[in-house]
Amino acid sequence: MMRKGPLVLVGGILTVMLLVLSGCETQSSSGKSITIVGSTALQPLVEAAGEQYGTENVGVFVNVQGGGSGTGLSQVQEKAVSIGNSDVFAEEKKGIDASKLVDHQVGVVGITPVVNKDVGVKNVSKKQLIAIFTGKLTNWKQLGGEDLPIVLLNRATGSGTRLTFEKWGLDGQQSKDAQEQDSTGMVRQIVGSTPGAISYMAFSYVDKTVDSLSVDNVKPTESNVASNKWKIWSYEHMYTNGAPTGLTKQFLDYMTSDKIQKQVVSKLGYIPTTQMEVKRSVDGKIIAIKKGM
Template sequence: MSFGFEWDFGSIVAALSVAIPMLAFVWEFVVVRRKRLGYRVQMDTLATDTAHAPNADVLARMHEDGRPLTEPSFVLLRVENAGLTEIVEGDYLTPQNDWTGIRVTFRDRRVVGLAVTELSQPELRDFFIAQVDGVTTEAEGFGISEEDGAGVIRLPKVKLNTGAHYKVLAVLERSSGNPGDRFSKPVFRADVAGRSNRWVRWVSRLKLARTESHTFASRPALVGIALLTTAVLVQSSIALFWRQSPPPLDCVGGTLRLHGSTAFAPAVSEAAGKYAELCGGKGAAVPLGPGTFRGSTEGVNALERAGEGAGISGGAGLGDHIAFTDGRAIGDHPRLLARPIAYSLFTLVVNEDAGVQNLSLQQVRDIYAEKITNWSEVGGASVPVNLVNRHRGSGTRTALEERVLSSEGGPRTEVPEATVGDCSALGRDEPGGCEVGDTETLLREVADVPGALGHSEASGAATADDVVQVRIDGIPATLSGVEDGRYPYWQIEFAYTYGEPPADSIAAAFLRYLTDQGGKDVLREFGDRPCSETRFPLLCEPA
């Protein structure tokens, strides 16, 4: 069994969502916390700030040798081993003969006194006091001093097991600056070194880790958490707001040439664009342009020419050309194979000047039989009827003749021949007719020619300006109207190939996409019903 995987934006975000917390964990708990000396300034407040409670003002009246302290303040420090390994005296990065491991400097203040207030282990007491000639005194490296006018607390090189800590309470007073000015934050000076090897020598250069009371992780860990949060938000946004059609199950590369129906062209073009986008990584391309779709009959002819030019023989098929037709192709085409794709809606469209929005089926037949030549005869304006038709062989025209103009069981009624070669020659004085080559041109001419009546694919007509879609017997062009038998103007859309295209060809892959995969959603968007959703897909008849 083999597994395939293709990278896309969502996959990259998902991978980062996994990698970031893993890297953050390794950094925080394996690298950074291997040897980590941390501190917290748990309190730094003026004694005068406490004078809001009864009798608390005694704290502001502290003395030293009978002298009142100037703006006395309290500081509580916590020093801890926040890493995974013990810290010993040799880990402190100070000279060997310097017994002080940590220096805490207070600008504009003098340290008056201090005491160790909490020890996680009683044995830590011996790092702070010593017995000299039977007298208890401060151990070497522990005490207070001044540097450049700033008070300094010196803390000894205390050996700390993992999780061990101690606290120091100090009393300070202002030594410089203006009364009432805010004091600067204490500055810690300390480094620790850890064991290293030739692969991770840089670990030994880790500095003192600041872990103030409001901080729960190191800065790199916070950055990692922020990146993780961003990745999760991006991935969630993609899932919620960037929903794409599912990719084809079997993308195939190559260049696909399309031909045929101008009415079905908008839906097929949209589906082809999505297929090319989804399968672009496999080199799929479907070039589209103004000359791609020239009508059902011309599309079939173009497909036959392509097959003959490729020298296809025997039972082989052409794998890079497809022609789409409204209904079955006219004439004999022994090398072509037809596949029903969907059934589409068509509609009659009329110029606004005609003054009609609804015609009975019999009125439509009488108009195309030239029995009705003025719109006033059907309750409209006194404007002659001018027919704007598609060329003979157009699937839209054929569907009109077969499903609307011909009575059931009777002979097929055909659209009358054109009376002028240019639609602009039609006028307001007498009825006439012209022919055009594509749906877009037909809609434009119907909008421009007074009293014009034409036929079009429904979704295209819905977006056209200055034309009115005509209801037939009061029924609009809807799929439900087709499926319950009330609306007559519809047709099956067929895809023609030259022989059976190879299964691994782009033509076969696109047909699978169009009928069984994401292409079905595109067809629905354009008001077409995919044949795969009908009761008998190979017949593609409404239920």
């Protein structure tokens, strides 16, 4: 099931109307709150930081919801939420006017193909990975594994995780039509319980119920992401509509503080941007980072 934020406003239609009309920083008798929507790959990190921030600041509520990067970007563009979480640059999403949004990069996430533990395959070539997701390979025995049909599972079309995986894992090719899920947590559950299943998810969601696949004998590890040996990764963006103010700015400052970057980001399987050996531009260009500069 999709992970839910640690604190959720209730009140049905009235709450939704208040959020939309107010730009989503609200004040009530119980305190201040902001609403953050979007990427499920980034959701666990923002939930954890939001819960800790609320503990340290009594009366402040950080409401975190998923829905995918496309939802986050469209909602913050419409000023329906305080922050839109995304795994991709706003410039990469159709229908988004990136010139109105301000990008706050709070970390890096690696994305890995994952399979059911019984498929009998641990490594594939990039060519084979593309052939799996475009439907040219249909049984795991074609890859030296068990005699099991390959069962594809995709994230929804608006997902930043899917866009990142297709761009860097499939060399820009689109995955064939298959079952889609909005929630990374549900993807993990289905892959773990379905013989022959394969999908993809952020490193932070991988657990003992599924197996990650290496690609061209490169393992999906944080150190390989930092050096760009593992190329399926993206920045974790928290977008605001214009420069942030008030509680929104305070929480974003908290997200990028040494405290959160050192204590929470790494602990949950994300990579602080300060650990990256390269940086990637909007157009995909990779530039080495000169340390100490």
